[in-house]
Amino acid sequence: xxxxxxxxxxxxxxxxxxxxxxxxxxxxxxxxxxxxxxxxxxxxxxxxxxxxxxxxxxxxxxxxxxxxxxxxxxxxxxxxxxxxxxxxxxxxxxxxxxxxxxxxxxxxxxxxxxxxxxxxxxxxxxxxxxxxxxxxxxxxxxxxxxxxxxxxxxxxxxxxxxxxxxxxxxxxxxxxxxxxxxxxxxxxxxxxxxxxxxxxxxxxxxxxxxxxxxxxxxxxxxxxxxxxxxxxxxxxxxxxxxxxxxxxxxxxxxxxxxxxxxxxxxxxxxxxxxxxxxxxxxxxxxxxxxxxxxxxxxxxxxxxxxxxxxxxxxxxxxxxxxxxxxxxxxxxxxxxxxxxxxxxxxxxxxxxxxxxxxxxxxxxxxxxxxxxxxxx
Amino acid sequence: xxxxxxxxxxxxxxxxxxxxxxxxxxxxxxxxxxxxxxxxxxxxxxxxxxxxxxxxxxxxxxxxxxxxxxxxxxxxxxxxxxxxxxxxxxxxxxxxxxxxxxxxxxxxxxxxxxxxxxxxxxxxxxxxxxxxxxxxxxxxxxxxxxxxxxxxxxxxxxxxxxxxxxxxxxxxxxxxxxxxxxxxxxxxxxxxxxxxxxxxxxxxxxxxxxxxxxxxxxxxx
Numbered sequence: 321x322x323x324x325x326x327x328x329x330x331x332x333x334x335x336x337x338x339x340x341x342x343x344x345x346x347x348x349x350x351x352x353x354x355x356x357x358x359x360x361x362x363x364x365x366x367x368x369x370x371x372x373x374x375x376x377x378x379x380x381x382x383x384x385x386x387x388x389x390x391x392x393x394x395x396x397x398x399x400x401x402x403x404x405x406x407x408x409x410x411x412x413x414x415x416x417x418x419x420x421x422x423x424x425x426x427x428x429x430x431x432x433x434x435x436x437x438x439x440x441x442x443x444x445x446x447x448x449x450x451x452x453x454x455x456x457x458x459x460x461x462x463x464x465x466x467x468x469x470x471x472x473x474x475x476x477x478x479x480x481x482x483x484x485x486x487x488x489x490x491x492x493x494x495x496x497x498x499x500x501x502x503x504x505x506x507x508x509x510x511x512x513x514x515x516x517x518x519x520x521x522x523x524x525x526x527x528x529x530x531x532x533x534x535x536x537x538x539x540x541x542x543x544x545x546x547x548x549x550x551x552x553x554x555x556x557x558x559x560x561x562x563x564x565x566x567x568x569x570x571x572x573x574x575x576x577x578x579x580x581x582x583x584x585x586x587x588x589x590x591x592x593x594x595x596x597x598x599x600x601x602x603x604x605x606x607x608x609x610x611x612x613x614x615x616x617x618x619x620x621x622x623x624x625x626x627x628x629x630x631x632x633x634x635x636x637x638x639x640x641x642x643x644x645x646x647x648x649x650x651x652x653x654x655x656x657x658x659x660x661x662x663x664x665x666x667x668x669x670x671x672x673x674x675x676x677x678x679x680x681x682x683x684x685x686x687x688x689x690x691x692x693x694x695x696x
Numbered sequence: 697x698x699x700x701x702x703x704x705x706x707x708x709x710x711x712x713x714x715x716x717x718x719x720x721x722x723x724x725x726x727x728x729x730x731x732x733x734x735x736x737x738x739x740x741x742x743x744x745x746x747x748x749x750x751x752x753x754x755x756x757x758x759x760x761x762x763x764x765x766x767x768x769x770x771x772x773x774x775x776x777x778x779x780x781x782x783x784x785x786x787x788x789x790x791x792x793x794x795x796x797x798x799x800x801x802x803x804x805x806x807x808x809x810x811x812x813x814x815x816x817x818x819x820x821x822x823x824x825x826x827x828x829x830x831x832x833x834x835x836x837x838x839x840x841x842x843x844x845x846x847x848x849x850x851x852x853x854x855x856x857x858x859x860x861x862x863x864x865x866x867x868x869x870x871x872x873x874x875x876x877x878x879x880x881x882x883x884x885x886x887x888x889x890x891x892x893x894x895x896x897x898x899x900x901x902x903x904x905x906x907x908x909x910x911x912x913x914x915x916x917x
Binding site for chain 2: 331335338339341342598599602603604605606607608609610612689690691694
């Protein structure tokens with residue numbers, strides 16, 4: 321490799337580079353420490369990003385809907401017909417989907433059953449559900465729509481039969497329910513319950529989900545808290561906060577390996593300066609100032625950091641490609657902007673650790689009296 | 697003109713409770729162009745004396761002047777600068793940097809200088825000591841005599857007015873020693889450089905203008 325320009329421009333760099341090649345194995349091992357540290361920080365950070373992006377994808381679907389739930393003032397903890405109408409009046413143009421939810425035993429065939437499954441009675445499932453298999457009916461009079469997670473658990477497909485609370489019914493579609501709940505959807509008239517457990521509101525195009533939630537709260541809760549309408553972005557805020565903590569925690573774990581790498585560099589640099597004590601004495605004798613010695617030795621530790629950091633960053637990208645491919649089925653998630661930040665932080669940490677570890681040996685060597693160093 | 701003026705210099709070392717007096721009041725002067733050898737048994741204070749003149753160490757009392765300038769009480773930074781500009785060092789063990797080529801070793805004292813002529817000067821100096829065909833060789837590819845000649849070229853790169861040599865022929869056979877000493881004589885004569893060689897080697901005295909004996913921390917001749 322030709323470093324002509326750099327050598328000429330930065331003589332300390334030249335001397336540092338040559339010194340590191342003197343004991344390539346030792347330098348390589350010291351840099352390897354930094355590689356491991358950087359990979360630990362970057363990979364864990366990037367893994368947290370993958371989980372976060374994945375979770376955000378799920379929540380973004382529910383973000384476009386508003387869920388209206390009974391408030392403390394609701395009778396029997398259910399929403400009344402009047403509540404549903406008032407919600408509709410509060411947000412003209414919105415699609416209002418009342419739901420009746422019950423918890424009942426569900427089974428399919430002899431082997432597969434759930435003691436308590438969430439069964440949701442709904443009038444217009446096509447307004448907010450999408451089928452991955454079969455079709456979501458516009459007019460829902462019979463049969464059942466099964467969330468993909470439930471379909472997997474009960475091992476049922478479209479056309480097969482499911483027994484809900486003792487009544488057998490045919491699966492019309494497997495749906496992506498969105499969000500985190502796994503439900504079975506049945507026609508609302510088949511659910512025997514007074515009032516509604518919740519109302520799903522799909523905002524009109526002129527309003528965001530948050531604005532809709534605020535409007536409903538303001539209009540219905542004038543005198544008492546009839547309904548509870550959480551802001552849809554509340555969940556994603558909580559999730560994002562959780563993942564920030566997770567990423568910080570994982571980065572902290574990764575940092576431990578970088579500290580170990582720092583100790584190894586400290587050791588290597590100390591050994592190297594002790595071995596080269598006479599040589600450093602000669603440099604001082606022929607006119608190198610203390611700061612020149614400091615520059616050379618710090619350049620050495622910085623070079624170890626830069627090499628370790630670069631290799632570490634490349635390895636981290638490869639690891640992240642693999643992890644994302646196998647875990648979330650999207651290798652390109654590696655190049656998410658948030659990961660770029662993680663990589664830069666890991667790289668900078670690597671270099672700062674290296675330079676930090678080189679400080680004491682460099683300071684010690686620079687401050688030695690040349691006559692003492694030459695005598696050794 | 698006087699290159700080195702040493703007046704009543706003493707040097708004490710503290711070893712535990714005891715104080716050891718390495719130099720006991722030395723007066724010495726050396727003119728430019730003069731080649732002097734300092735002889736004496738081991739432990740007589742030769743190296744200590746050379747280190748004090750070379751600004752690598754400070755005297756306990758007394759004063760040292762180089763080129764008429766008192767350099768006894770300078771800061772480390774200033775001492776280093778004067779050392780670089782005024783003094784060239786040659787060591788018994790050559791002390792070449794193993795990772796640098798012969799030419800890079802010669803350029804080393806001037807590596808931080810922004811001076812375009814340094815490279816050609818390094819080549820010229822190596823040619824002059826007979827190593828024009830060894831510019832890119834590393835120290836491990838050179839013989840002892842060749843290494844010492846690289847060290848001489850290195851000591852001359854900043855055009856010093858004083859050369860200090862500690863056992864310069866200590867690791868050389870007599871034929872190579874002659875070549876090195878010839879070179880010293882030429883440098884003193886042609887370039888008007890003051891040279892002090894500390895040595896055990898009687899051969900050196902045949903080339904010097906005078907020989908001084910250091911015994912128990914005192915000059916005896």
